[in-house]
Amino acid sequence: MKSQVNRIECANLWKIFGPNPRRIIDDWGRYSKYNKTELMQRTGCVVGVKDVSFTVSAGEIFVIMGLSGSGKSTLLRCINRLHEPTRGKVFIDGEDITSLPKKTLRELRRKKIGMVFQHFALLPHRKVIDNVAYGLEIQGIDKKTRHSMALEVLELVGLKGWEHQYPHELSGGMQQRVGLARALAPNPEILLMDEAFSALDPLIRRQMQDEFIKLLKVVKKTIVFVTHDLHEALRIATRIAIMKGGSIDQIGTPAEIVLHPKTKYVAEFVQDLPRAKFVTAQDIMEPPSKWAVSANQTTEEIACKMDNENLWYAYVVDENRRIRGVIDYRTVVDGNGHLDPNNIMKDFPQERQHTFLEKLIKRAAKTSIPIAVTDENLRLLGVVSRECLLDALIS
């Protein structure tokens, strides 16, 4: 599961392009009232990133989303210092990299941070294999070793057999696989991806997204992924940061962004979304504490709890929260003393926590019993009732 290591941290990061950029930050109170054109005319400066802070933990797919010109690429490039931050700090694994000398920075780029580009940025004069091996080559790794490493990654991205082709002989999707392979070859812990799939046809893009998610199960990486496509963000992100005019409007999981947009801007972004397609069971389920009872409890206790919580059904769980079955309120109040095992129904709807709302609704339509959300060991993680579903749809 998610370990809580902060792989990347950006703290109050600013990037301003132009002459004397620091004065703009120092005097932000004065300059903040100008729009982009006015600021450009008065000072010759452009604000790229404005006081941005966030952390990305190991294994996350952190998506930076926003319209064109909102500063996504600039922010991404501050992380490996392709752009020098004007102010603020970037930490990689706790180390402040904003003040690293050139040589150490190069080592960091070689070993720890890979990058994938919107238009692939392959070297047209080199064969696929030498493109993939580029990062290893500049580290001084000998040809035989780097070629065998490159072949391994090429196989991983499904390009085995294409190693002696030139980039222009490949389709767009394949070229970006080369780009991905090149970034993966030095086995970095972090991948920076700038609109990596945006230049591809919609169908190919979908396919690449799916394959990419699958690939990440094999190679564990921490990803910062820039996109202007909300659907793409929702498909692949563990968390999303929404950018506008250089700053971050909101950071949250896909469901948080969609269900609880914090600003008008974000709300407008997500209002037309088909929620059913990305809100999952775990985003809307209610806790077991509300829905679970123990077989050891007396019927009075159970009935009392169900009255309090206003439940028609309750899940019976053992001491490990594993589900034994579901009981109907009516059979409980009719019984006396202890629960009659015959009244514990074994037939109940259950789904995993990543099941999408769409499927949950279909499921709920066929049964009046609320849906149990379980893990692989049939432990009760939560319950999705009809009320939850309705709330999710209308809120």
Next chain:
Amino acid sequence: MGELTFPVRIPLGRWAETLIMWVTDNFESTFDGITKTVNVILVKIDAFFNWVPWPIMIAAVVGIAWLVSGKKTALFSAVSLFLLGAFGLWSEGMSTIALVTTSVFISVLFGLPLGILAAKSDRFDAVLRPILDGMQTIPSFVYLIPAIMLFGIGNVPGVMATVIFSLPPMVRLTNLGIRQVDAEVVEAGLAFGSTPWQLLLKIQLPLALPAIMTGVNQTVMMALSMVVVAAMIGAGGLGYKILYSIQRVNLAVGLESGLGILFIAMILDRILQGVTKKQQKVIFRE
């Protein structure tokens, strides 16, 4: 009305002269060294071109032309080189090629690094640009005077004047070629941790090569256009023949030598263009 005179006379020319004199006096050994080195290179190349028997030379040029540029250029090279010999100008032609080769060699030697520096530093580019403009705009004859003062009379000052005249396109196109390399590709090079040298040698120069070759081609053409002027201070070859024909008003010699230079120019141009196109095909699939 009296004649209106200027209130001051700025003796810029004198100052320049004084400067050159001072340089000559104080760096005599340096310039002697340069003269000797250039002369050695020139003599060796000249001796080589004149040593190769003409049928072999023609065969070699035709072969190269065929390889890089195709049948037409090959045929043209064969005919025109044969004509050059048949005009009785073989040896002069070879000397001119040696002169041009030496000049271009030196131009590339200096132009390439200057172009690279200009591409890497906007400030250097800003300083260099007006100087290059000047070098190309000032009539080529003007270079002859300091060339004589610094290097004396003969082939070497001819080469040096030619170098100064033909250097700008080399610098300009190297600069342009490097700056034109796709910014994202350069970013990729940096993102994977290239050193500035690795970036230059593995990414920028290979991708700038077609532009650089165009620069070489232009340098060659400008060097060829200088051969007559260079002959005025003692350079030999076809340029000297033409100068001679002008002084004697000898149309026969003038025509033949003029055609000789034209032939050489066309052959070199086609071959170099062929090379450039081949590189473009490899790099950009054009």
